[in-house]
Amino acid sequence: MATYWSSGNVVFVERMVTTWYLAIHIGFIFMALGLDVVNLLLDKSSKIARSFTAFNNLIFISVVFPFGLFVPLTYWSLFFYNYNLILPNIVEITVPNWVSTSSHSVISLVALLEMITTKYTYKGNYILALTMMTVFSASYITCLIGTYVQFGFWVYPVLHLVPEEELWMVFLALAAKLVALFFFGAGVSFLIHGVKPGKDRDN
Numbered sequence: 001m002a003t004y005w006s007s008g009n010v011v012f013v014e015r016m017v018t019t020w021y022l023a024i025h026i027g028f029i030f031m032a033l034g035l036d037v038v039n040l041l042l043d044k045s046s047k048i049a050r051s052f053t054a055f056n057n058l059i060f061i062s063v064v065f066p067f068g069l070f071v072p073l074t075y076w077s078l079f080f081y082n083y084n085l086i087l088p089n090i091v092e093i094t095v096p097n098w099v100s101t102s103s104h105s106v107i108s109l110v111a112l113l114e115m116i117t118t119k120y121t122y123k124g125n126y127i128l129a130l131t132m133m134t135v136f137s138a139s140y141i142t143c144l145i146g147t148y149v150q151f152g153f154w155v156y157p158v159l160h161l162v163p164e165e166e167l168w169m170v171f172l173a174l175a176a177k178l179v180a181l182f183f184f185g186a187g188v189s190f191l192i193h194g195v196k197p198g199k200d201r202d203n
Contacts, residue, residue, distance in 0.1 A: 015147055015155050017140055018075075018104065021067045024136075025107065028064050031056050057120050062129035063136050065120075066181040068111025074174075075104040078158060085158035115185065119193040122186045133178060141171060 035049075035056050042049045078086045079101070087100065122129075148154050162170055 015143055017067075018071055020140055021071055021107065022103070024059070024063050025068070025110070028056070028059050031059065058125060058129055058132060060114065061120050061122060061125060061182070061185060062132040065111050065115060065185045066133060066178050068107050069181050069184070070178055072104050072108040085161070086156065115188055116192055120189060122189060130179070130182065133182060137175065137178060
């Protein structure tokens with residue numbers, strides 16, 4: 001199963017969803033820092049501060065939190081079943097096993113810690129957040145399928161075990177899992193901050 005992962009193909013690590021997610025998460029961290037600076041320099045009620053806060057909020061509830069749980073849950077499910085279904089051993093030349101396992105664990109803890117320590121607003125953001133999550137997911141799936149069409153192999157070995165006519169069911173199940181994690185985030189927000197998913201309270 002690792003034959004298509006020749007040393008020349010290891011560069012396709014950049015086409016893995018974890019890499020995409022880490023890029024988004026790093027961007028989110030810088031946005032959060034920028035938001036702190038904006039709040040220090042400007043009144044929180046100013047248009048710039050409110051716009052910055054709203055965008056930061058949207059990125060977190062639509063991508064950072066749901067994918068922050070989606071990636072580790074999917075990774076560890078396959079890890080305990082058969083690690084080579086995620087990454088063949090040859091990839092460890094570029095990405096050591098400890099780097100892979102730690103990076104797929106820490107991101108969920110960071111996302112949960114952020115949810116615990118900061119109140120994020122779901123009220124009025126459902127459609128926009130789900131749309132953004134869909135756009136991000138569709139963009140990645142397009143890259144995933146494009147890689148297969150262009151080079152003749154799937155970035156994730158497990159997809160080679162799925163008949164092509166059944167791939168849509170796999171992607172549909174993963175999409176349903178993402179949506180469930182989105183609403184799970186809304187529930188966690190309510191449990192921690194006392195804000196019902198359809199309601200909000202003053203900051």
